[in-house]
Amino acid sequence: MNDVVKSLSPRLIPAADKSDDRPTREEAEAAVRTLLRWAGDDPQREGLLETPKRVAKAFKEFYSGYEDDPKDVLNKIFAEVEGYDDIVLVRDIPFYSHCEHHMVPFYGMAHIAYYPTKGVVGLSKLARLVEVYARRLQTQETMTAQIAAAIEQFLEPRGVAVMIEAEHMCMSMRGVQKAGAMTITTQFTGAFNDAAEQVRFLTLVRHGKA
Ligand SMILES: Nc1nc2c(ncn2[C@@H]2O[C@H](COP(=O)(O)OP(=O)(O)OP(=O)(O)O)[C@@H](O)[C@H]2O)c(=O)[nH]1
């Protein structure tokens, strides 16, 4: 296992703590009313009356990944694949996440590849794994490492490659205001530490043929 993944994995693999000090829905809605006032608006005006309830509900969707455990996503392995042990790559998995610095969306595509050893997982599970980590407060780097670490731990492949390309709204609509700037992160383990393997991965991601 790659050193970065190994050092990150204890913190990153389990589902987030379900701590007891979670606020009630009423407390969450009151916090939204405070932010509405902070934005300069009046939470009591008609159009905003139901907004705190909607925001609390939307947060449940945006951050549902805290309830999910990668173990439950990757626990079903299909071993009967006639000895197939070549690359499995799912590219262009769209995702929406929120940056942990500003709680503003960043969104883009994830590309995931691995070389199976003990079997393969259902292809949809790789997209579900992206959801587990995207639906939390994140940095793009952490999310990239977490996806690679989970596949390492549960599939024990010959290698994993993860690439994420995303636009960060905190860089587009505020702050430095560079709309369209794209951030690319990669995490390679095992066989993918080889330069030729990285070229194969990137070629498949870009052109669909090796
Ligand atoms: N490395 C990394 N940085 C991120 C990510 N998402 C947002 N950021 C950056 O987090 C940084 C936070 O910087 P700060 O100086 O603490 O906050 P700020 O004053 O709001 O910074 P500006 O965005 O430059 O206005 C910014 O440079 C963001 O671009 C991410 O996924 N990875």
Ligand SMILES: [Zn+2]
């Ligand atoms: Zn941000």
